[in-house]
Amino acid sequence: MSQLTHKEIRLIRTDAVIIGAGPVGLFAVFELGLLNLQAHVIDVLAKPGGQCAEFYPEKPIYDIPGLPACTGQELTDNLMRQIRPFDPVFHFSTSAERIEPLPNGHWRLFTDDGQVFEAPSIVVAAGGGSFTPKKPPIPGLATYEGKAVHYAVRRIESLRGQRLVISGGGDSALDWTLALHTVAERVTLVHRRADFRAAPDSVRRMFALAERGEIDFKLGEITGVTGDGTALSAVTVSNDQGSTQVACEALLPFYGLTMKIGPIEGFGLELRGGRIAVDTERFESNRPGVFAIGDINDYPGKLKLILSGFHEAALMAQQAFRRARPDQKLLFQYTTTSTRLKEKLETT
Ligand code: FAD
Numbered sequence: 001m002s003q004l005t006h007k008e009i010r011l012i013r014t015d016a017v018i019i020g021a022g023p024v025g026l027f028a029v030f031e032l033g034l035l036n037l038q039a040h041v042i043d044v045l046a047k048p049g050g051q052c053a054e055f056y057p058e059k060p061i062y063d064i065p066g067l068p069a070c071t072g073q074e075l076t077d078n079l080m081r082q083i084r085p086f087d088p089v090f091h092f093s094t095s096a097e098r099i100e101p102l103p104n105g106h107w108r109l110f111t112d113d114g115q116v117f118e119a120p121s122i123v124v125a126a127g128g129g130s131f132t133p134k135k136p137p138i139p140g141l142a143t144y145e146g147k148a149v150h151y152a153v154r155r156i157e158s159l160r161g162q163r164l165v166i167s168g169g170g171d172s173a174l175d176w177t178l179a180l181h182t183v184a185e186r187v188t189l190v191h192r193r194a195d196f197r198a199a200p201d202s203v204r205r206m207f208a209l210a211e212r213g214e215i216d217f218k219l220g221e222i223t224g225v226t227g228d229g230t231a232l233s234a235v236t237v238s239n240d241q242g243s244t245q246v247a248c249e250a251l252l253p254f255y256g257l258t259m260k261i262g263p264i265e266g267f268g269l270e271l272r273g274g275r276i277a278v279d280t281e282r283f284e285s286n287r288p289g290v291f292a293i294g295d296i297n298d299y300p301g302k303l304k305l306i307l308s309g310f311h312e313a314a315l316m317a318q319q320a321f322r323r324a325r326p327d328q329k330l331l332f333q334y335t336t337t338s339t340r341l342k343e344k345l346e347t348t
Pocket of ligand 1 (some may be wrong): 127296307
């Protein structure tokens with residue numbers, strides 16, 4: 001696998017350009033590769049993995065078929081290993097900005113660093129687009145961001161032995177409360193209500209820990225932070241009864257993510273609820289040759305799950321083959337029985 005520097009090539013011709021190196025974009029490389037199609041992958045982030053690597057690298061995922069449990073980072077690493085035989089070319093820290101149709105039915109794609117791609121197919125696997133955490137309106141919070149205030153846990157070990165305040169009522173807040181209470185000196189979960197958006201089983205386990213005195217749960221909202229501008233010493237929790245100080249070294253607010261579709265909004269694709277409308281046969285948008293797979297698409301019954309995106313990638317690849325090799329017959333082959341594929345994949 002290679003990573004080109006921006007200035008090496010200006011116009012790149014390939015079979016498919018994939019926007020997004022999240023789990024679905026990565027698996028699309030594999031499905032295209034099985035059909036002998038070459039892919040270039042563009043991602044605005046500096047590394048592969050999308051949400052898995054960015055938001056939950058150390059959190060286990062349990063619903064990837066055949067993998068009883070793997071963390072977001074392990075899944076990313078495995079996908080990178082799985083696609084290595086197909087030699088995809090990655091363009092990290094690069095944003096896909098604009099597309100335009102060519103007279104031959106192919107597409108031209110422009111990036112923010114001046115690269116131009118030409119391909120019969122564009123595969124939009126941009127997930128939630130550029131995702132940013134929702135930040136609570138607490139005075140002075142910004143000063144501590146990245147030092148004592150974290151919107152994602154990149155490395156569990158960096159929080160070992162600290163007193164942590166986690167706030168929020170969704171899956172991230174509950175999952176991290178459960179995961180970090182054995183690592184931290186003390187975890188205090190703060191939520192403004194006693195009912196949660198998180199999975200009921202996580203909520204039940206959190207309350208069980210609180211009853212055993214292994215964590216603290218406080219009803220209220222965080223209204224202030226105290227510290228020296230770098231290190232945090234306490235947060236203020238306020239509710240109907242008044243305000244209290246909770247001593248801590250780190251605050252982890254999990255108030256959800258803002259998913260912004262970003263430049264893709266201007267691609268001229270039909271959007272439904274901010275996502276790209278596709279058919280369920282080819283996962284193609286209203287513009288022939290522009291596909292959308294993974295979290296970025298919408299169709300009746302859509303589930304935003306990694307496994308759904310993997311299925312979508314397989315069907316997309318069939319149509320991408322027809323576009324890239326219009327005079328070749330599409331042969332359906334199992335990886336277990338095709339000699340060509342076996343030879344290629346045995347290098348994994
Ligand atoms: P993403 O992972 O969002 O990747 C999209 C990539 O596209 C990003 O890297 C982004 O930078 C890039 N991009 C966007 N716009 C551009 C652009 N214009 N130019 C270049 N690059 C661009 N799913 C499960 O199946 N099981 C789970 O247990 C599970 N747990 C989760 C836990 C949490 C905390 C979260 C947040 C999500 C979880 N999910 C889970 C959902 C899962 O992570 C997503 O369904 C999955 O990441 C979608 O993959 P994707 O490749 O479509 O998009």
